[in-house]
Amino acid sequence: xxxxxCFIRLVQRDLYIxxxxxxxxxxEGGIAAGCFYLLYACFLPAMGMxxxxxxxxxxxxxxxxxxxxxxxxxxxxxxxLEKHRYIEYIATLPISNALIxxxxxxxxxxxxxxCWIPVCGCGALLFHAFLRESPxxxxxxxxxxxxxxxxxxxxxxxxxxxxxxxxFNSYMWVCGLMPLIFFGCEIVPWRDAYRVAPYLAxxxxxxxxxxxxxxxxxxxxxxxxxIPTSVCIPVLxxxxxxxxxxxxxxxxxxxxx
Amino acid sequence: MIEIRHIAKYYTxxxxxxxxxxxxxxxxxxxxVHALLGVNGAGKSTLSSLIATLHPPTRxxxxxxxxxxxxxxxxxxxxLGFCPxxxxxxxxxxxxxxxxxxxxxxxxxxxxxxxxxxxxxxxFHLKPYAHATIAALSGGYRQxxxxxxxxxxxxxxxxxxxxxxxxxxHIRYQLWDIIRTLRNSGIAIILTTHYLDxxxxxxxxxSILSKGTLLVSDTLASLKQxxxxxxxxxxxxxxxxxxxxxxxxxxxxxxxxxx
Numbered sequence: 001x002x003x004x005x006c007f008i009r010l011v012q013r014d015l016y017i018x019x020x021x022x023x024x025x026x027x028e029g030g031i032a033a034g035c036f037y038l039l040y041a042c043f044l045p046a047m048g049m050x051x052x053x054x055x056x057x058x059x060x061x062x063x064x065x066x067x068x069x070x071x072x073x074x075x076x077x078x079x080x081l082e083k084h085r086y087i088e089y090i091a092t093l094p095i096s097n098a099l100i101x102x103x104x105x106x107x108x109x110x111x112x113x114x115c116w117i118p119v120c121g122c123g124a125l126l127f128h129a130f131l132r133e134s135p136x137x138x139x140x141x142x143x144x145x146x147x148x149x150x151x152x153x154x155x156x157x158x159x160x161x162x163x164x165x166x167x168f169n170s171y172m173w174v175c176g177l178m179p180l181i182f183f184g185c186e187i188v189p190w191r192d193a194y195r196v197a198p199y200l201a202x203x204x205x206x207x208x209x210x211x212x213x214x215x216x217x218x219x220x221x222x223x224x225x226x227i228p229t230s231v232c233i234p235v236l237x238x239x240x241x242x243x244x245x246x247x248x249x250x251x252x253x254x255x256x257x
Numbered sequence: 258m259i260e261i262r263h264i265a266k267y268y269t270x271x272x273x274x275x276x277x278x279x280x281x282x283x284x285x286x287x288x289x290v291h292a293l294l295g296v297n298g299a300g301k302s303t304l305s306s307l308i309a310t311l312h313p314p315t316r317x318x319x320x321x322x323x324x325x326x327x328x329x330x331x332x333x334x335x336x337l338g339f340c341p342x343x344x345x346x347x348x349x350x351x352x353x354x355x356x357x358x359x360x361x362x363x364x365x366x367x368x369x370x371x372x373x374x375x376x377x378x379x380x381f382h383l384k385p386y387a388h389a390t391i392a393a394l395s396g397g398y399r400q401x402x403x404x405x406x407x408x409x410x411x412x413x414x415x416x417x418x419x420x421x422x423x424x425x426x427h428i429r430y431q432l433w434d435i436i437r438t439l440r441n442s443g444i445a446i447i448l449t450t451h452y453l454d455x456x457x458x459x460x461x462x463x464s465i466l467s468k469g470t471l472l473v474s475d476t477l478a479s480l481k482q483x484x485x486x487x488x489x490x491x492x493x494x495x496x497x498x499x500x501x502x503x504x505x506x507x508x509x510x511x512x513x514x515x516x
Contacts, residue, residue: 002364003331009361017349085345089406092309092339093362094331256312 006095007103014107018114029118036061036119037126053189054130056226058123059216060186062116063148063209067177069115070153073108074160074172081254082165091255101157101248108153109146116145131220140229141219147236148212152180154243155208161250184209189217190227208239258445259285259308259414264317266303266469276469277303280317283464283474285414290436290446292460292477294453294493299466301449302342305418308447309339321414335363338407342419342449344399346391352402353378353387356409363410370409377405381435397428404435415439418449433459457489465493467500 040057080086090100124131159176160168183200184207185193194201204210215232217223266278278300285291293301307314310330319326326333347355356377360370378384381401386394394402400420407415417436421429436459440446450456456463457477464474473480473496477489486492 002335005364006362009358012361013347013350013358084348085341085343086347087345088311088341089339089345089347091311092334092337094334094364095362096331 003095003099006093007099010090010093010095010100010103011107011110014103015110018111022114025115026118029115029120030122032065032119033122033126036123041127041130051130052225055127055221056189056217057187058127058130059220060213062119062123062216063184063213064181064186065119066112066116066149067152067181069112070108070149070156071173071177073111073153074156074168077104077157077160078165078168078172081160087255097252097255098248101244101251105150105154105157105244105247108157109149112149112153113146116149137219141216144212144215144219144229144232144236147233147240148208148215151208151212151236151239151243154240154247158243158246158250161247161254180207180209183207185213189225190214191225208236211235211239258287258322259447260320260323261285261304261308262318262320264304264307264314264319266300266307266312267315278307278314278466278469281466281469281471282317283471285445285447286462287413287445288440288443289461290440290448290459291462291464292456293447293449293464293466294451294456295466296451296497298468300469301451301466302418303469304466305339305416305447305449306341308414309337309416310334311339335410336413338410338412338415340400340403340407340415340417340420342422344403346399346402346406348391351388351390352383352394355391355402355406359406359409365410373409377409381405397424397432400424400428400432401435404432408439412444414445414447416447416449419451420448421450421452421455429455453490453493460489463489465496467497468504472496472500 036058040054040061044057045051045054077087091097095103156172156176159172163171183204185204186209188196190201190204190210193204211227211232214227215229215236218226218229218232261281261283264278264281265276268275268277281300281304283291293304295301303312306312308319310326310333313327321333321336347358350358353374356374357370360373361367365373378387381404383398383401383405386398391399391402404415404417404420420436421432424432433455436446436448440459440461448456448459460477462475463477463480465472475483480492481487481489484492484495486495
């Protein structure tokens with residue numbers, strides 16, 4: 001019980017800090033959604049792109065837009081490990097390592113979701129005309145979004161605790177996050193990618209981001225053209241577990257326990 | 258109260274095993290300041306971080322009230338206050354918020370945590386800085402906040418790892434007064450320091466470490482009496498220099514054997 005209270009209070013602390021940035025997120029989200037609308041719903045269709053790609057590209061950009069937010073959170077963890085060592089204080093609190101790492105991942109996921117809400121909200125209004133095909137349920141969309149962010153946060157947290165600060169600064173973006181974005185069906189739906197480059201598209205299936213983006217595309221359009229949510233949700237759950245236990249292993253190794 | 262039994266901590270560095278601590282045993286009592294002394298690399302900070310449960314020992318056990326702390330770490334951590342050498346405060350919160358949240362992490366209600374935070378701000382003369390960010394504080398004030406945070410949940414054991422390193426003399430003396438007050442309130446204090454005057458002024462019990470092994474552990478008065486020395490500094494130099502001479506003789510002996 002004591003451990004659980006400590007866990008809740010640590011998450012509360014993270015949300016308390018995030019709260020002070022919400023207005024900033026709102027403005028940034030509105031600007032991002034406006035930019036996406038101009039590019040994907042105005043310029044590219046005017047240049048001859050089929051409107052079928054508009055919601056697909058919006059979803060892809062929505063996810064890739066969140067990767068820098070996750071990177072920024074990871075940077076805070078990396079700097080803390082190297083410099084402030086607040087983590088050592090947390091490690092002396094009445095809470096187990098399993099809950100400490102869950103708190104890291106959960107707070108990062110919730111933080112990114114909070115950043116996401118304004119982009120999604122403004123985007124839903126702007127892209128309204130393209131999302132009418134068969135509107136999916138909001139709850140399924142949120143479940144997929146949560147699982148996607150949780151899986152990505154868990155995997156990247158494992159990387160941050162496993163490697164040194166120097167490695168993080170030099171390679172995290174290039175070796176950790178860019179492959180997640182670019183090999184994750186960000187722009188092109190998976191079936192279209194498979195038609196053009198089957199080997200590369202098969203490689204995309206190893207990336208949890210593929211299932212997140214395709215699942216959200218499937219929900220907002222209701223089209224069978226995308227990987228169905230019945231496949232995406234279990235795969236994202238599996239990646240979340242793998243990421244969580246990987247992060248726990250790295251954390252224990254880092255803290256020498 | 259705290260019994261350290263045959264603790265060892267080994268690290269692997271570049272495929273070599275480094276013995277940071279080897280077979281260290283000592284006891285820390287309630288209402289007493291136990292100073293851990295030693296030159297740099299003696300194992301003082303390793304020992305205090307093991308007692309603070311930051312790392313597990315390679316071998317040995319730590320008992321609190323006769324029970325291994327590893328049987329219920331959360332329970333042990335709830336009676337523990339740890340103040341590391343470099344204050345690891347929450348950079349995103351103000352001084353007041355640091356104390357408030359620390360209380361909440363230990364299970365205090367919002368009201369109780371607020372009262373306790375206000376009390377500590379007052380006790381540690383931090384009220385004018387209550388709403389300052391950590392980055393805006395000087396080293397001495399950060400150290401004060403760090404100690405105040407460690408005390409927010411009324412711990413039974415307080416570990417202070419080099420609390421006065423790099424502080425101005427008057428701030429050092431203020432911290433000494435705080436440590437004395439805490440000792441008098443019944444808290445067991447483990448004080449890691451390499452300032453011998455500090456240990457002389459504050460410690461009731463002294464343990465001297467050298468290269469990861471315990472040279473002596475006893476009350477300060479008893480150590481002085483046994484070695485017929487008046488000053489802790491003289492005692493420290495005698496023991497540590499003797500140990501270094503022994504090491505040098507051992508090394509030269511090995512060299513002669515090889516030759």
